Amino acid sequence: MTKSQLIQRMAELNPHLYQRDVERIVSTIFDEISEALAQGNRVELRGFGAFSVKQRDARQGRNPRTGESVRVEKKAVPFFKTGKKLREMLNQ
Amino acid sequence: MSDDTVTRAQLSEAVYQGVGLSRNESSDLVESVLEEITDALLREEMVKISSFGSFFVRQKGQRIGRNPKTGEEVPILPRRVLVFRPSHVLKGRINEGYEKRSDNGVSREKGVPISGLTDSSS
Numbered sequence: 001m002t003k004s005q006l007i008q009r010m011a012e013l014n015p016h017l018y019q020r021d022v023e024r025i026v027s028t029i030f031d032e033i034s035e036a037l038a039q040g041n042r043v044e045l046r047g048f049g050a051f052s053v054k055q056r057d058a059r060q061g062r063n064p065r066t067g068e069s070v071r072v073e074k075k076a077v078p079f080f081k082t083g084k085k086l087r088e089m090l091n092q
Numbered sequence: 093m094s095d096d097t098v099t100r101a102q103l104s105e106a107v108y109q110g111v112g113l114s115r116n117e118s119s120d121l122v123e124s125v126l127e128e129i130t131d132a133l134l135r136e137e138m139v140k141i142s143s144f145g146s147f148f149v150r151q152k153g154q155r156i157g158r159n160p161k162t163g164e165e166v167p168i169l170p171r172r173v174l175v176f177r178p179s180h181v182l183k184g185r186i187n188e189g190y191e192k193r194s195d196n197g198v199s200r201e202k203g204v205p206i207s208g209l210t211d212s213s214s
Contacts, residue, residue, distance in 0.1 A: 001128075001129075001132040001137050001138070001139045001140070002140045002141075002142070003140070003141045003142050003144075006125070006128060006129070006139070006141070009128055010121070010124065010125060010128065013124065013128075014121070014124075017113075021111050021113075024110055024111050025107050025110075025111055025118075025121050025125070026125060028103075028106050028107050028110045028111070029103050029106075029107070029122060029125055030141055030143075030144045031106075032098065032102065032103050032106045033098065033103075033144070034144060034182055034185055036098040036102075037182070037185070037186050037189075038185045038186055038188070038189035039189055040189060040190065040193060041096065041097060041098060042097045042098070043097070043098040043099075044097050044098070044099055045099065045100060045103075045126060046099070046100070048126050048129075048130065049174070049176075051176075053186055053190070055190075075187050075190065076186050076187050076189075076190030077178075077183065077186065077187075078145075078176075078178040078182055078183065078186050080174075080176030080178075082173070082174040086130060086133075086174060087173075087174070089130070089134060090133070090134065090149060090171075090172040090173070090174060091171050091172055
């Protein structure tokens with residue numbers, strides 16, 4: 001399922017809404033999550049899962065092609081932990 | 093800068109502000125989007141959200157685990173796990189925000205200025 005298919009599905013479930021509003025609703029959700037993470041905040045959607053930002057220290061990496069040693073700067077990466085309910089649903 | 097954890101309430105509020113539906117309907121729609129994603133994943137369908145990331149279900153085989161407290165070996169049964177792979181766009185945004193905060197002398201954990209900067213904007 002792609003984002004546009006998700007929008008399509010939401011439009012079918014909500015025939016009283018304009019297509020452009022459905023698009024805005026779906027985009028708003030992912031934009032809000034992205035923005036919160038960009039600010040270093042956590043997003044917790046109980047039952048579904050939680051998005052957070054993890055810090056990775058600078059390290060000495062290696063160019064896998066040349067074997068050359070390169071410095072990898074410290075960085076922040078997004079992380080998702082599946083919610084308890086969804087984890088259980090996947091394994092029923 | 094707000095340091096609050098974002099929950100369904102904030103997502104609903106953003107939908108409410110942005111689309112102009114009732115608060116009730118906005119929160120139902122947020123829930124419904126999460127449900128549609130969940131249903132697709134339970135069907136083992138990959139969910140790809142452009143410039144955000146993709147979710148997919150991975151099958152894990154049985155392996156031997158260990159109770160860290162007792163050292164006792166216990167089998168970890170085969171199971172399905174959900175994987176989120178962030179898009180390059182999302183990774184870029186997060187890292188840019190992180191670098192900006194580091195430059196401003198703002199601590200990552202609390203968003204509190206260390207160097208006494210008077211940064212009241214957003």
